Amino acid sequence: MPKKQKTKKHPLKKFIRRAKPRAPRPAAESAEKPKRTFNLLRGMHDVLPREEKYRKPLYQSALELADFFQFSRIETPIMEEAGLFIRSIGRGTDIVDKEMYVFEDRDGNKICLRPENTAAIARAYIMHGMWNMPLPTKLWYWGPMFRYDRPQAGRYRQFYQVGYETLGDGGPAVDAELILIAYNFCQDAGVPVEIHLNSIGTPEERKNYKTALVDYYRAKRGYLCDDCKARLHKNPLRLLDCKNEKCQPVKDEAPQITDWLGEESKSHFMKVLEYLDELTVPYTLRHTLVRGLDYYTRTVFEIYPSLTGEAGAQSALGGGGRYDLLVEEMGGKPTPAAGFSIGIERMVAAIRAFNEANGLRPPAPKYDLYLAQLGDSARQSALRLLNVLRKSGLKVSFNLSKNSLKSQLESANSLQVPYALIIGQKEVQDNTAVIRDMESGTQEIVDQRKIDNILKKKLGKM
RNA sequence: GUGUCCAUAGUGUAAUGGUCCGCACGCGACUCUGUGAAAGUCGCAGUACCGGUUCAAAUCCGGUUGGACACCCCA
Numbered sequence: 001m002p003k004k005q006k007t008k009k010h011p012l013k014k015f016i017r018r019a020k021p022r023a024p025r026p027a028a029e030s031a032e033k034p035k036r037t038f039n040l041l042r043g044m045h046d047v048l049p050r051e052e053k054y055r056k057p058l059y060q061s062a063l064e065l066a067d068f069f070q071f072s073r074i075e076t077p078i079m080e081e082a083g084l085f086i087r088s089i090g091r092g093t094d095i096v097d098k099e100m101y102v103f104e105d106r107d108g109n110k111i112c113l114r115p116e117n118t119a120a121i122a123r124a125y126i127m128h129g130m131w132n133m134p135l136p137t138k139l140w141y142w143g144p145m146f147r148y149d150r151p152q153a154g155r156y157r158q159f160y161q162v163g164y165e166t167l168g169d170g171g172p173a174v175d176a177e178l179i180l181i182a183y184n185f186c187q188d189a190g191v192p193v194e195i196h197l198n199s200i201g202t203p204e205e206r207k208n209y210k211t212a213l214v215d216y217y218r219a220k221r222g223y224l225c226d227d228c229k230a231r232l233h234k235n236p237l238r239l240l241d242c243k244n245e246k247c248q249p250v251k252d253e254a255p256q257i258t259d260w261l262g263e264e265s266k267s268h269f270m271k272v273l274e275y276l277d278e279l280t281v282p283y284t285l286r287h288t289l290v291r292g293l294d295y296y297t298r299t300v301f302e303i304y305p306s307l308t309g310e311a312g313a314q315s316a317l318g319g320g321g322r323y324d325l326l327v328e329e330m331g332g333k334p335t336p337a338a339g340f341s342i343g344i345e346r347m348v349a350a351i352r353a354f355n356e357a358n359g360l361r362p363p364a365p366k367y368d369l370y371l372a373q374l375g376d377s378a379r380q381s382a383l384r385l386l387n388v389l390r391k392s393g394l395k396v397s398f399n400l401s402k403n404s405l406k407s408q409l410e411s412a413n414s415l416q417v418p419y420a421l422i423i424g425q426k427e428v429q430d431n432t433a434v435i436r437d438m439e440s441g442t443q444e445i446v447d448q449r450k451i452d453n454i455l456k457k458k459l460g461k462m
Numbered sequence: 463g464u465g466u467c468c469a470u471a472g473u474g475u476a477a478u479g480g481u482c483c484g485c486a487c488g489c490g491a492c493u494c495u496g497u498g499a500a501a502g503u504c505g506c507a508g509u510a511c512c513g514g515u516u517c518a519a520a521u522c523c524g525g526u527u528g529g530a531c532a533c534c535c536c537a
Contacts, residue, residue, distance in 0.1 A: 036511080037510085037511090039510075039511085039527060039528055040528075041528095042527080042528070042529095093535095094534075094535050094536075095535085095536080098463070098534090098535090099535080099536085116537085145537075147535095147536080147537085149534095149535075149536075150463075150464095150534090150535095151528095151529075151530090152529095152530075152531070152532090153529095153530070153531085154537080155535095155536075155537075156537090159537060160537090161537065227533085227534080238534095238535090241535090243533090291536090292535065292536060302536095302537095303537095315536070315537075316536065316537065317537070318537065319536080319537075341537070342537070343536090343537030344537085345537075346537055347537090370498095372496095372497085374496060375496095404491090404495080404496090404497095405496050405497055405498095406494075406496085406497065406498075407490085407491085407498095408497090408498090409497055409498040410498055411498085412498065413498035413499085414498085420497085420498080422496080422497075424496060425496090426496085434496095434497090436497075436498090438498070441497090441498085443497085
């Protein structure tokens with residue numbers, strides 16, 4: 001209230017006088033023109049250090065799983081001939097039609113930024129004659145993918161995927177093993193997930209089913225939403241994905257693909273389910289699940305966070321399936337294969353959502369001790385000691401840029417380290433160091449040469 | 463590609479068109495020049511960009527860029 005009165009009391013003129021001399025802002029810096037700053041390209045994002053506490057465990061888990069299940073790392077280039085993905089993923093799919101970064105290089109070659117990695121791995125498999133490796137060939141990857149899509153939360157134009165592919169074995173155990181890996185990856189991350197599962201059969205089986213589906217839908221055309229009317233021509237399998245309420249009754253009565261599978265596909269699928277039951281991996285059968293890439297055959301699956309969080313709740317964390325015909329389609333010899341990928345950004349988002357919902361925090365890095373130093377000569381011995389401590393397997397925090405002991409102990413305190421090691425001029429001369437118990441505040445002076453052993457003993461590491 | 467909303471220090475926020483933008487966290491320093499609580503003091507750092515309206519713009523208008531949401535689709 002008093003504020004308002006104040007402004008009302010003053011007539012406009014008072015401010016007119018004051019406003020004028022505002023133009024020449026900082027007189028000192030006017031010599032240099034302000035440099036313009038840069039924005040990120042749409043859909044691109046920096047992976048900042050603070051993300052690392054989420055990503056690192058994911059990467060470690062990916063590494064462990066690969067190790068245990070004997071997958072070898074493969075890194076293919078992020079750029080490939082555009083035709084590779086057009087042929088494998090298929091014309092008419094959204095990924096190819098509207099989400100690929102395609103451009104010409106200086107020689108006029110049509111190249112693209114990879115929208116996914118499976119096709120590239122099939123290419124590498126063929127190129128390098130990997131069927132000469134012990135069968136099956138098991139490969140994993142971790143790297144950036146690119147899709148020219150409209151960004152949303154958990155959706156970027158450059159995003160990271162981790163993926164596992166098994167080539168050369170058509171058996172259902174492969175499908176189950178891959179689903180198990182995907183499931184374990186999410187479990188390691190602490191994210192409860194559900195696996196949605198379906199079989200889309202062979203291309204022939206699918207073709208027959210498509211005909212039946214289109215016939216069925218055509219009869220009910222009048223009851224459909226506009227999107228579905230378009231899908232009827234463009235991509236009939238997508239009819240099953242429609243979320244429009246108008247279409248639900250029609251959808252519920254629609255023929256199911258599993259009824260159109262041949263004996264072999266059917267028993268393959270049954271076997272996969274059996275394996276999963278044995279593994280107690282929870283799954284949901286979803287007969288409406290088809291995938292947006294043409295190369296899939298038989299088993300397809302997607303992974304969803306099972307918590308009903310808001311952020312990215314309806315978007316899949318990952319997905320995959322069998323692609324028995326891809327390698328042959330790409331010019332290799334007939335090679336059944338299967339694989340899956342998981343989006344790292346989406347995993348991080350899911351972990352965040354889960355933590356928030358449960359009041360959890362990501363674990364902070366734990367250090368065994370903090371090394372504090374005072375003065376130039378101390379800094380020199382500190383550096384040497386640091387190296388000794390590293391080799392003895394201790395995790396040490398330090399900051400050689402800090403000068404005051406006080407601020408270094410403050411850091412030690414906020415890091416919650418059990419011990420601080422202090423080295424000043426005096427200690428350098430005596431070749432000693434002060435070990436401070438951060439909890440009790442008690443200190444003892446020890447011989448520098450024995451530090452690593454003393455600390456290890458104190459920390460129970462011996 | 464369609465529709466809707468949004469943009470203030472690194473982060474979270476405040477400012478009837480009128481005091482060259484306030485606060486908190488953060489980071490740094492000091493009070494205490496060799497010892498981590500708290501507190502206090504000081505410092506760092508901002509109106510996304512370009513243009514317009516106005517005596518006066520963080521505030522109104524247009525554009526650009528970026529973000530969020532819902533479609534589409536997917537990771």
